Amino acid sequence: MYKLYTYPSCPYCEKVRSSFSEMGVEFEEIDATRGTPGSDELVNLGGKQQVPFLVDEANNVQMYESDEIIKYAREHSE
Numbered sequence: 123m124y125k126l127y128t129y130p131s132c133p134y135c136e137k138v139r140s141s142f143s144e145m146g147v148e149f150e151e152i153d154a155t156r157g158t159p160g161s162d163e164l165v166n167l168g169g170k171q172q173v174p175f176l177v178d179e180a181n182n183v184q185m186y187e188s189d190e191i192i193k194y195a196r197e198h199s200e
């Protein structure tokens with residue numbers, strides 16, 4: 123299952139959330155608000171504090187940028 127690092131009020135995160143919901147893509151959401159463990163994880167994995175950030179562990183893929191994330195999920199869902 124995908125992991126998606128987000129902020130609760132980030133519009134780019136909301137765009138990804140609603141696209142995933144439309145596509146029926148399941149994902150675990152991790153709050154990466156500054157000062158949280160999710161924020162530390164995000165920076166350790168991706169190298170910078172920016173959300174949304176997608177991790178597809180099964181395929182060893184990680185990416186920032188909401189449009190890229192949506193495109194990736196679309197191309198990898200049926």
Ligand SMILES: N[C@@H](CCC(=O)N[C@@H](CS)C(=O)NCC(=O)O)C(=O)O
Pocket residue numbers: 129131132133134171172173174186187188189
């Ligand atoms: N072009 C990016 C923009 C993402 C973006 O600006 N995210 C903001 C939150 S809405 C962010 O991570 N800011 C960095 C910070 O909080 O330090 C995308 O479409 O994903």
